[in-house]
Amino acid sequence: MSHPRGPLAQLRRGHEELVLGLLRKHGPxxxxxxxxxxQLSRTTLYDILAGLVAGGAVVTTGPQDAxxxxxxxxxxxxxxxxxGQAIGIDFAxxxxxxxxxxxxxxxxxxxxxxxxxxxxxxxxxxxxxRLVGSLNDGGLRLGALSAIGAGVVGPVGWPEPExxxxxxxxxxxxxxxxxERFGAPVLLDNNTRLAALGEAIWGAAxxxxxxxxxxxxxxxxxxxxxxxxxxxxxxxxxxxxxHITVDPDGAPCGCGGTGCLETxxxxxxxxxxxxxxxxxxxxxxxxxxxIRAGDGxxxxxxxxxxxxxxxxxxxxxxxxGPSVIVIGGELxxxxxxxxEPVERALxxxxxxxxxxxxSLRRATLGEAAGALGGIALxxxxxxxLSRYPAGxxxxxxxxxxxxQRQP
Numbered sequence: 001m002s003h004p005r006g007p008l009a010q011l012r013r014g015h016e017e018l019v020l021g022l023l024r025k026h027g028p029x030x031x032x033x034x035x036x037x038x039q040l041s042r043t044t045l046y047d048i049l050a051g052l053v054a055g056g057a058v059v060t061t062g063p064q065d066a067x068x069x070x071x072x073x074x075x076x077x078x079x080x081x082x083x084g085q086a087i088g089i090d091f092a093x094x095x096x097x098x099x100x101x102x103x104x105x106x107x108x109x110x111x112x113x114x115x116x117x118x119x120x121x122x123x124x125x126x127x128x129x130r131l132v133g134s135l136n137d138g139g140l141r142l143g144a145l146s147a148i149g150a151g152v153v154g155p156v157g158w159p160e161p162e163x164x165x166x167x168x169x170x171x172x173x174x175x176x177x178x179x180e181r182f183g184a185p186v187l188l189d190n191n192t193r194l195a196a197l198g199e200a201i202w203g204a205a206x207x208x209x210x211x212x213x214x215x216x217x218x219x220x221x222x223x224x225x226x227x228x229x230x231x232x233x234x235x236x237x238x239x240x241x242x243h244i245t246v247d248p249d250g251a252p253c254g255c256g257g258t259g260c261l262e263t264x265x266x267x268x269x270x271x272x273x274x275x276x277x278x279x280x281x282x283x284x285x286x287x288x289x290x291i292r293a294g295d296g297x298x299x300x301x302x303x304x305x306x307x308x309x310x311x312x313x314x315x316x317x318x319x320x321g322p323s324v325i326v327i328g329g330e331l332x333x334x335x336x337x338x339x340e341p342v343e344r345a346l347x348x349x350x351x352x353x354x355x356x357x358x359s360l361r362r363a364t365l366g367e368a369a370g371a372l373g374g375i376a377l378x379x380x381x382x383x384x385l386s387r388y389p390a391g392x393x394x395x396x397x398x399x400x401x402x403x404q405r406q407p
Contacts, residue, residue: 149374151191196223310345
């Protein structure tokens with residue numbers, strides 16, 4: 001796959017994105033209405049529209065479809081829901097989650113399937129391809145959107161100016177594997193940060209300008225929306241809340257540290273602690289059953305875990321000042337047994353001036369959050385991405401185009 005290069009091609013892509021963004025936001029518009037909103041010259045606008053209509057991204061509705069009025073009704077233009085889909089894939093530690101939306105930003109399907117933690121990347125991509133093929137009755141096609149957003153566990157580096165961008169290998173093996181299977185550019189980022197993006201656009205924190213998201217799963221991580229923009233941090237390391245030390249004398253962590261939040265509040269840590277205290281649960285659903293049955297051991301454990309989580313969130317709140325905190329991941333399914341201790345710790349430790357202004361919420365998007373965040377990264381239309389890099393797909397023949405598209 002190749003892209004036209006050079007400043008004129010880049011300018012045209014910018015104009016196309018502007019027009020598509022207006023149609024996403026406002027729905028069907030006449031050429032005159034589009035002209036007022038985009039402020040492009042009539043000649044430029046009509047040229048851009050001609051290309052989008054010819055490519056199938058935009059369709060026209062004839063005068064007979066418009067409201068009756070004086071004179072000939074104006075022809076309107078709208079996004080073509082059948083023009084193609086954007087695909088989001090979340091490669092979690094022990095599962096693959098996929099979702100797809102059409103060009104009108106309507107979700108056309110999502111699917112998930114668990115797998116062993118040590119499953120090779122080739123097999124994970126096989127699984128992702130099969131799940132994507134099951135969406136929309138097998139009728140998905142990338143078409144006009146022609147990109148995939150993917151999330152993976154752990155930090156994801158983006159090229160720095162001094163990096164060797166002509167290297168033969170991409171930063172992560174999943175990029176080349178996905179591009180080979182789907183024949184499209186792949187935008188890659190940390191899957192938990194993408195879940196934060198999904199929740200901030202479609203989920204529990206929709207509309208929030210300052211949001212803290214925490215996922216309690218097989219790993220512990222999160223994401224930040226600061227001042228209305230998703231915050232990535234230097235080298236893509238923002239949101240690693242799971243590696244904040246909560247017990248200097250605690251257990252060793254996979255990151256190389258000791259006593260990190262992940263050693264206390266991950267699924268494995270909680271289940272191990274419950275079994276060591278005499279409880280019996282092989283997974284989170286069994287732990288939830290014990291909690292609902294009033295098991296004192298489980299309730300005491302979750303009270304302690306929630307207090308620790310709340311302390312970490314309070315410290316981040318005092319530093320960042322979010323208005324909304326969202327807690328997601330499988331452990332959030334333990335409900336009030338975990339959430340109430342978190343809230344008590346927040347009320348006790350967040351500064352008095354702001355403690356009653358912070359809203360604590362459960363995530364609403366479930367397993368699809370990371371995949372939906374990947375789609376948002378592809379569409380790159382949300383204001384939350386206003387200061388976010390536009391790539392990259394590190395596949396070799398797209399590197400130059402990636403550099404041109406970086407803000």
